[in-house]
Amino acid sequence: MSSEVKSHHPKARLCHIKKWDHFDGYGFNLHAEKGKPGQYIGKVDDNSPAEAAGLRQGDRILEVNGEPIANKTHKQVVELIKTLASETKLLVVDPHDDGIIPTEPDKEKHNDVNKKEHENGTLNLSMTAAELRAKLASKKKFDPKKESMDFKQKFDIVQKL
Numbered sequence: 001m002s003s004e005v006k007s008h009h010p011k012a013r014l015c016h017i018k019k020w021d022h023f024d025g026y027g028f029n030l031h032a033e034k035g036k037p038g039q040y041i042g043k044v045d046d047n048s049p050a051e052a053a054g055l056r057q058g059d060r061i062l063e064v065n066g067e068p069i070a071n072k073t074h075k076q077v078v079e080l081i082k083t084l085a086s087e088t089k090l091l092v093v094d095p096h097d098d099g100i101i102p103t104e105p106d107k108e109k110h111n112d113v114n115k116k117e118h119e120n121g122t123l124n125l126s127m128t129a130a131e132l133r134a135k136l137a138s139k140k141k142f143d144p145k146k147e148s149m150d151f152k153q154k155f156d157i158v159q160k161l
Contacts, residue, residue, distance in 0.1 A: 011094065012062060015053040018087045026050045026088065030061075030081070032074055038062075039069060039077045041092065055090065063091035071129060 017026050027048020033040050041059040044050050061069055064080035065088060072080070081088045 012091055013054055015055045015090045015092060016087065017049050017053040017055065017090065020049050023049060028055055030078060039074060055092065059092035059094065061090055061092050065089050071132065
């Protein structure tokens with residue numbers, strides 16, 4: 001990327017929010033905005049962990065705990081925030097800079113060098129939905145609950161209990 005392009009990118013902030021013993025939750029609301037893709041920070045409570053971490057009302061969330069959320073639902077983003085019991089890391093961008101973040105990249109989509117360069121990074125705006133699904137599928141762990149098991153095997157396991 002040229003320095004001209006870099007200078008036009010918004011300043012993203014990483015807000016590392018840690019829960020406090022004397023405060024219930026993180027102290028912010030999460031919502032979607034009509035006509036705008038993504039998830040946004042609603043009200044940030046005064047004297048809260050969110051406020052102390054630098055979170056501001058209107059911030060657009062780009063990543064939660066290192067995972068891009070561009071194509072995630074509100075419920076999925078909430079689950080990501082709750083992944084760790086006592087802390088979360090939100091990569092956000094100021095609402096005044098929000099329009100600069102592309103939601104559907106077009107020029108970068110065909111730039112294989114740029115694509116490979118960002119593939120192992122945290123924010124890959126040039127990855128298609130199909131590529132993202134394939135990447136996530138390759139990272140899924142083995143789930144013994146989904147392994148098929150005949151009645152005799154299940155019976156033997158129950159008998160051992």
